[in-house]
Amino acid sequence: MIRALADDAVSGAATGAATGAATDLEIAALLWWAFDGLLALGLLGLAYQVVAGRQLFRSVVLFIIYGLLMAVAWARLAAPDLALAEAAIGAGLTGALLLSAYRNLIGTDGEEGPHAPITPPAGAPPMTVPRWAALFAAALAGLLVAGIGWVAVGLQPPEQTAGRLALEQLAESGVENPVTAVLLNFRSIDTIGEVVVLFVAFLAARVVAQELDHAGPGDWLRASQREPLLVGPLIAFIAPMAVLVTGYLLWAGGHQPGGAFQAGAVLAALAVLLRLTGRLRPRLEPTLLERSVLVGGVVLFSAIGLAGAGLAGAVLEYPPGWDYRLILLIETVLTLSIALPLALLFSGSGGLRQEVR
Amino acid sequence: MSQAAFYALVAGALTGIGIYGLITQRHLLRRVLAVNILGSSVFLLLVALARRHPDYVDPVPHAMVLTGIVIAVSATAFALVLARRYHAATGLTHLPEDEESEEALAPGLLNRRSLADRRSGGGPPPGQPERRQGARRRSDEDRRSDEGAQ
Amino acid sequence: MSSEFADSGLMTAELLTASAELALPLVFFVPLLTALLVFWVGSTRAPWLPPLGAALTVAAAVVLIFGVANGGPQSHHLGGWQPPLGIELYADGFAAVMIALTAVVGLAVTLYAGPYLRGKGLSLEHFWPLWLIQWATLNGIFISADLFNLYVMLELLTLTGAPLAAMAADRAALSAALRYMLLALLGSLAYLLGVALLYGATGSLHLQEVGALLEADATAAIAAALITAGLFAKAAIFPLHIWLMPAHSNAPAPASAALSALVAKAVVYLVLRLWLWVFPVLLTAPMGWLIGGIGAVAIVYGAVQAMRQPRLKPVIAYSTIAQFGYLLLLLPLVVLPAAALPAWQGAAYHAVVHGLAKAAAFLAAGNMIYALGHDRLEGLRGLTPYLSVSMLALALAFASLMGMPPTGGFLSKWLLLSGAIAAEQWLWAAVVIVGGLLAAVYAFRVLAYVHAAPPSGWVELRAPRRLPRIMEWTPVVLALLALLLGVSGMPLLQLLAHGAPEIVTQWAE
Incomplete structure (x- = not known):
């Protein structure tokens, strides 16, 4: 039975050990299966701890680890683009947002008034619904797992997929990375929509924004506080590196894993770091430059797209021969248009200003 | 069972955990966490589906997931801002039980x-x-x- | 001479039809780019920009609708890529009808929002970009023929809708927006999960292609269940309705009108489009009964709740829950040869009439809040002289909602009813009739307050605030349009016939 499993695994998992003898192959495959199994167990265990663990702070931290494990799983599934994005956005930025919100929401609990929920005694899971509802939820969740698992295992891959077509027509897209080709050429309206989503999230956050003192990641580094010794040199090292990585990811996206989203996420992470260490300060309203960056990506993308109706024949079609250059231009501007709203959402402010030290 | 099917099953189980958390937990931060678990489980399913083909890796689900990740972080960020404002206005960290x-x-x-x-x-x-x-x-x-x- | 006129008329028609294909992406891009421009310039610096953008959007919509009416369904392959690889924008009669509704209500909301929000001391700075992006998204949902693109649009709809609902930023609005947000996110993810399964089964995301490739197996069933449940959560269909009343009644009036008449409606539109174009293989009689049953319960539940509300906006919001039930009645009826066509026409017609009437009702309620500072029904007594125009709009809108002849609501319900009777579906016929009667109860309850004498000992402390004329008349125009649709239904029904779903047309031949 193990043998059959291993055979399957060899055909399923594209391992690098193809040159070894048959037994080596089997051992390698078994090891990979063990790895996948452990990864899956880790994901499931962490996910349960995240949604039902006793301490909320621990759950938030575990969520970040969960995101990193998820990135590893995607790397295992031959999706390096996504592993990069998940590590940077799914685990990193989401984690930073959650921790900041945790500090704001929970840091004050248990010390006040009639509104605050009573801090549950150790041993009882905090703030859950009644037992019958939990049972119902468990039954529903179990049903879902069964249904989706049944379907997912039984699904036969279709002969023709949109993805196969994308690979076949990759040469006509102007770039060599198929994911970039799909995002910026074949299905570019999705990408426009997604950057609009980011912009709208920023706008929406402004609608319900609070005063600057409470909107952001807390009162790190007030003027009276001294920062630890190593922070300065560390930032002086990290900041140029992050900019370098951003540029590399952006340029690499054309032919290997990377692209505007990963690059934008790295840039946003840098802004988060600078905001946390007080080198960037929140400001109520965005400046003209910030407003231009916020809308620039979508405006440029849409303008080139609409021009395509005249120059190429369809909206969002690139004029022949210009596709690579235009995609690179759009990606460069998109990187900024992705990084800024992410940074502002974390900062909880309309704009940012540099702190003069 | 192939690797893709295995991970698809894991995705199914994660979906279950996400739903369970969303229904049973009332703390706003927990609910946001549960929604994020749910989102990543759907993404995992897509990535697994992209891996099924013997001869190629399907880039379309990958593009969908990349789009989905950015949408998820946007929605999470707004939900958290909303939760903070709600907390500031009411002192509560959960929504009122129900309509009643x-x-x-x-x-x-x-x-x-x-x-x-x-x-x-x-x-x-x-x-x-x-x-x-x-x-x-x-x-x-x-x-x-x-x-x-x- | 006359032939010359005919020629030039013909040429204009040809030109319009030719430009309709281009108008297809423009109904999405024009409001989107206007929104970004408004944000960039700042709405205080260019207050004329949002109305201008709205006018341009309406112009693009008119060109598109004209194109569909004359040249049949329009399609545009974005990026020049054929559908399974690229994304197609596609407008048939159903989409054109909804775009027309959105244009009318959108224009009304744009005209109304400025004076209302300024008068209530709310900032327009973020309202304009959010609202215009919402308009773009609505049009996008009506014309997108791609399942994943629709997911992106649905998220945009949620993220523009929730802040509009939270604008007042008080306890009730914030909790409503949060509830809406969480449930809508859950709904989107359920939808996305279903789409993932559909892509896994068919390798395509294009609506029609998925519909053609799909077989009635377990995958399709689970995907359909997830997608339907997810969309139900976003559209507040009965068991998942709890967020709608607080969210829609705590939003500022123009936002309530957009949310109720358009946003939630767009999601129901998607339910119908997916069932009729993608899942017809699954649409058996029991399945239709299941969804129709949910609709019937929603009709009764929403109406009963609406009767119990002490405030006007919650009455209107609960009425939305009830009215969406009618749209779901299409699914059990469309599988029956005798009922398919009238039920299809009735449901689409109902979507339009409800949109107009609901927007009119919410804007009229907004006038009451603007003038009196509250919307408690008790407080309406004896105020008819101050709010006569607004209350006329409210009465007309309610007449449409309850299906009183000769309003548009009567026509839509009559079409549904005649379909049900022709197919001898007495239960559904009864639901339509009972729903209308229940609507009459809550409508007359409100109107009774309007016409009641002031309570004895009533002293007027402060005269109601004067309404700007544009706010006074916008709801009346909307309500009159809903009335007009009852007088002449043919133009809309003819438009609707372009590209009707196969499940409807197959019986006609």
Whole structure:
């Protein structure tokens, strides 16, 4: 039975050990299966701890680890683009947002008034619904797992997929990375929509924004506080590196894993770091430059797209021969248009200003 | 079982955990966490589906997931801002149990409001008293934290 | 001479039809780019920009609708890529009808929002970009023929809708927006999960292609269940309705009108489009009964709740829950040869009439809040002289909602009813009739307050605030349009016939 499993695994998992003898192959495959199994167990265990663990702070931290494990799983599934994005956005930025919100929401609990929920005694899971509802939820969740698992295992891959077509027509897209080709050429309206989503999230956050003192990641580094010794040199090292990585990811996206989203996420992470260490300060309203960056990506993308109706024949079609250059231009501007709203959402402010030290 | 099917099953189980968390937990931060688990489980399913083909890796689900990740972080960020504002206005970290409790809340608000209506003629939006209370609590807290810093 | 006129008329028609294909992406891009421009310039610096953008959007919509009416369904392959690889924008009669509704209501909301929000002391700075992006998204949902693109649009709809609902930023609005947000996110993810399964089964995301490739197996069933449940959560269909009343009644009036008449409606539109174009293989009689049953319960539940509300906006919001039930009645009826066509026409017609009437009702309620500072029904007594125009709009809108002849609501319900009777579906016929009667109960309850004498000992402390004329008349125009649709239904029904779903047309031949 193990043998059959291993055979399957060899055909399923594209391992690098193809040159070894048959037994080596089997051992390698078994090891990979063990790895996948452990990864899956880790994901499931962490996910349960995240949604039902006793301490909320621990759950938030575990969520970040969960995101990193998820990135590893995607790397295992031959999706390096996504592993990069998940590590940077799914685990990193989401984690930073959650921790900041945790500090704001929970840091004050248990010390006040009639509104605050009573801090549950150790041993009882905090703030859950009644037992019958939990049972119902468990039954529903179990049903879902069964249904989706049944379907997912039984699904036969279709002969023709949109993805196969994308690979076949990759040469006509102007770039060599198929994911970039799909995002910026074949299905570019999705990408426009997604950057609009980011912009709208920023706008929406402004609608319900609070005063600057409470909107952001807390009162790190007030003027009276001294920062630890190593922070300065560390930032002086990290900041140029992050900019370098951003540029590399952006340029690499054309032919290997990377692209505007990963690059934008790295840039946003840098802004988060600078905001946390007080080198960037929140400001109520965005400046003209910030407003231009916020809308620039979508405006440029849409303008080139609409021009395509005249120059190429369809909206969002690139004029022949210009596709690579235009995609690179759009990606460069998109990187900024992705990084800024992410940074502002974390900062909880309309704009940012540099702190003069 | 192939690797893709294995991970698809894991995705199914994660979906179950996400739903379970979303239904059973009432804390706003927990619910946001559960939604994120749910989102990543759907993404995992897509990535697994992209891996099924013997001869190629399907880039379309990958593009969908990349789009989905950015949408998820946007929605999470807004939900958290909303939760913070809600917390600042009410002092609560969870939503009222259900409709009944909100209805139970309504008459009190109504009375207070109609009194205010009579007095000022204008009528502040419902919930204003609570909001003021929340704001006061907040400033107390600030004082405390300021003292702590000094 | 006359032939010359005919020629030039013909040429204009040809030109319009030719430009309709281009108008297809423009109904999405024009409001989107206007929104970004408004944000960039700042709405205080260019207050004329949002109305201008709205006018341009309406112009693009008119060109598109004209194109569909004359040249049949329009399609545009974005990026020049054929559908399974690229994304197609596609407008048939159903989409054109909804775009027309959105244009009318959108224009009304744009005209109304400025004076209302300024008068209530709310900032327009973020309202304009959010609202215009919402308009773009609505049009996008009506014309997108791609399942994943629709997911992106649905998220945009949620993220523009929730802040509009939270604008007042008081306790009730914030909790409503949060509830809406969480449930809508859950709904989107359920939808996305279903789409993932559909892509896994068919390798395509294109609506029609998935519909053609799909077989009635377990995958399709689970995907359909997830997608339907997810969309139900976003559209507040009965068991998942709890967020709608607080969210829609705590939003500022123009936002309530957009949310109720368009946003939630767009999601129901998607339910119908997916069932009729993608899942017809699954649409058996029991499945239709299941969804129709949910609709019937929603009709009764929403109406009963609406009767119990002490405030006007919650009455209107609960009425939305009830009215969406009618749209779901299409699914059990469309599988029956005798009922398919009238039920299809009735449901689409109902979507339009409800949109107009609901927007009119919410804007009229907004006028009451603007003038009196509250929307408690008790407080309406004896105020008819101050709010006569607004209350006329409210009465007309309610007449449409309850299906009183000769309003548009009567026509839509009559079409549904005649379909049900022709197919001898007495239960559904009864639901339509009972729903209308229940609607009459809550409508007359409100109107009774309007016409009641002031309570004894009533002293007027402060005269109601004067309404700007544009706010006074916008709801009346909308309500009159809903009335007009009852007088002449043919133009809309003819438009609707372009590209009707196969499940409807197959019986006609």
